[in-house]
Amino acid sequence: MKRIRRLSVIMLLVCSVFMTGCDASQIIDVIGKIAQGVQQAMPAIKNVVDTFSNIFGNDNNNNNNNAAVDNTNTNTNTNTEANTNSEANVVTVDPNAEDVTGTGGQSTNVAGQSATGVEEVITGAQIAVPYSQVGTENTSAAAAQIKTKYGITILDGKAWKDEWNSATAEKWSAQQLAEFTAIMEKLPTGFRNCTKGFAMQKDIRDNDGNEPSGLGGDPIMISSKAVANGGWISMANLVVHEMTHQVQAKNPDVFRQWAAKFWPNGKQAKASISDYGNTDAGEDMAECVAEYYSNPEKLKQHDPERYEFIKNNVWK
Amino acid sequence: MMRASLFTILALLMVMPALSMIRTLPFPDLVKTSEVIVIATVATQEVQPGEKVAKTTTSLTVEKVLKGEIKAEEPLQFTTPGTREKPVLDRPVFPAKGERVLLFLVKNEEGTWRLQNGIQGLWPLESGTDKTLGMGFNYSIDKIEEELAKK
Structure with missing residues (x-):
């Protein structure tokens, strides 16, 4: 990496000399402009590099920019693909990327378990558009x-x-x-x-x-x-x-706790407050919080544990 | 210039948030509006690469017809966005080969079957039992039959 950097600097100087006819002030001007251009393009370049790194299976543990990555090892669901977490970066580093699949998740292949995993919900919620x-x-x-x-x-x-x-x-x-x-x-x-x-x-x-x-x-x-x-x-x-x-997107750990408590191993332990809430842990939580807002007594009667969880962890 | 090009590329790749909240049909309406309700077993599953997201084609064999008529030889095949490993949120995901599902179906304009109200029209059955899952968690095959008997 150091050699490449050194080579780049030499190339830059050589190019500047050729382009300016050895005029020192022009050389500095050209170098300045190139440096400015590189600096401006850096975030985009970084995204491209990150994307390629992820595609080729690099470890994400060094990436501190991505909340979805931070606690990926806390999940206990079955049949997790080894490389799915690296792909989650593609979505969250560049929210406009094409991946809407909720990658990085904990999909299970067992009938009777949620098809949509905890990490997929978090990643999906983090998708942003300008x-x-x-x-x-x-x-x-x-x-x-x-x-x-x-x-x-x-x-x-x-x-x-x-x-x-x-x-x-x-x-x-x-x-x-x-x-x-x-x-x-x-x-x-x-x-x-x-x-x-x-x-x-x-x-x-x-x-x-x-x-x-x-x-x-x-x-x-x-x-x-x-x-x-x-x-x-x-x-x-x-x-x-x-x-x-x-x-869920901003407090992934709270959502992970919810999923672990009410959807252990991706399998729903108890009915949600609505049919739609039975689709996965993310919709379950969203439906229950909406009920907590509009009709807390109904939620409390339906499931005191879900009610208490929202009261203590979400509603603050 | 470079920034402008990258922005254009990103704009072309733009996708919208994927956590959609569907309009849920009440259970009696789901049963009533479905032209066919069947219990089926996943026979084959094939993943095809897509433009942006892979697609899965699932073929099923009908085990039991609860409502409507469907020819035994009629292929029951669905192509859904995503795969079981990388599902598209809020889109139907069929379980693995050999697993059983309960399907609520309507015919689309092309004359092929589609799931009634997407994810609501696909209830996986717990392995080894007839327990309905997903949006069918609070219901059962018996309840569907009871609802059908009301007609």
Whole structure:
């Protein structure tokens, strides 16, 4: 590595001499410009290098930039692929990378166990897209207040389509913003601070024709159709559900504890609060936290352990 | 220039968050709107590389028909994004060869079968038992038959 660096410096000097005709000030100018260019390109180069390193199976233990990697050895599920954790880096180092598969996970091959693992949920929740590509910041006074008070950017969603989902454009109404503000007021600061952005979309579809109510990640996207009068979910439940995925992304250890307690070895020990909560540990937690918000007594009666876990570890 | 090129590449590779929250059909609606409900066994499974994400084609043999009609010789085959090792979140993942599942099916425009409401239409059965799992955790084959008997 040192030899390459030394060779690069020599090459740089030689090139500068040829390009400038041995004019010292021009040489310094050219070197400065090249150095500046390299410096600017460094993050992108680093991502590419990391990606290639991961593809070729490098150990991730040296990578300190990735929260999803930090505790990968704590999982106990079966049939974990040896190299899946390295692939998790591809998503989280570069959130725009193409991998939506929730790699780095703890998938199990046994019927009767969750197909979606703990690490996949964490990685999935960490996926982020540039806000400008999915929406335009809402300029209303209410949105500005939400941003100032809670640090959450409110986006009017643009129409977009990727390989798996699509959405149509939508703007927040004054009523929706008021409702959203009221929800934020009731949330504990630590929980709320995990979320940075919300985009309103009119209609979200997956490519099988199903209608997701919302999409987790950053920003969180919610379907106005789902939360409208005559829709199929309340805004509060949807907002708190999706924000819980952000809590999972930012506090992976809390989520790992949840999974170990209620989904030991990837196998569901007890029914969740809803059918959808029975799909995997991540949705289980999100559904239970939404219930904790809207109807805590119901959750307490259904499962005191889940209730206590949320009270002590999530709701703060 | 380099930064601009990299940005363009990243923009092309952009994908949206994958943790979708599906619209759950109430159990009676799931049973009612499914044209066919079957218990099936995974016969073969083949993973194909995809553009960005690998795809899995799963063929199943029908063990028992609970609702509707399906020809025994009719191939029951589904191609789903992701693999069992690298699933796409919130998309159906079939268990391994030899495992059993309960499927809620509707015909799509091309005349082939698709899972009713995606992940909700695929209930894995616990190995060696008839216990329904996934979104079917709170239900059972008996409950489906009871629901069908109400019609």
